Amino acid sequence: MVQDCPVCGLVNPPDAQQCDCGYDFSSRNVQRSNLTDKDLAQLEDNARNPRVVPVPGGWVTAILLNAIINGTNEYGMIGLVASSFIATVASSIYQGGFGAFLVALGPSCVVCDLIVRLFVIRCSLLDVRLGPRFALFPLWLFGLFWLAAAGSIAIALNQ
DSSP, X not given: OOEEOTTTOOEEOTTOSBOTTSEETTTTEEOOOSSOHHHHXXXXXXXXXXXXXOXXXXXXXXXXXXXXXXXXXXXXXXXXXXXHHHHHHHHHHTTOHHHHHHHHHHHHHHHXXXXXXXXXXXXXXXXXXXXXXXXXXXXXXHHHXXXXXXXXXXXXXXX
């Protein structure tokens, strides 16, 4: 079982003898640290103010269920899953939460659709039957719609 350091909150492997901050798990006191003062200050700040990044799993599930019900083809499903994954990673990196996910979903849908159309199935942008589609629309169109919607929401929230 992993060991959480009581001093800095760092998660350590089960066989760790000492945390990076200098806390010794066997003697239960702080010894000499291997970290710089700046690193120690950052660890203490992270322990006091943990950053929680929400991952929009419910949103991804809702998209996938809607896509299955409304007749999304296999390329559209692959593009949708890849786009949702890219948007989730982007929102985690930028710690923007759900808003960053929504903003990243549009461009990632467009890019995934274009990659599949240009390099995998080689069809036109308007080919709804063969190309990636979401709910009977081209996936790139869904991405552009969502990008415009997310942009409008962001502008409205900033005013």
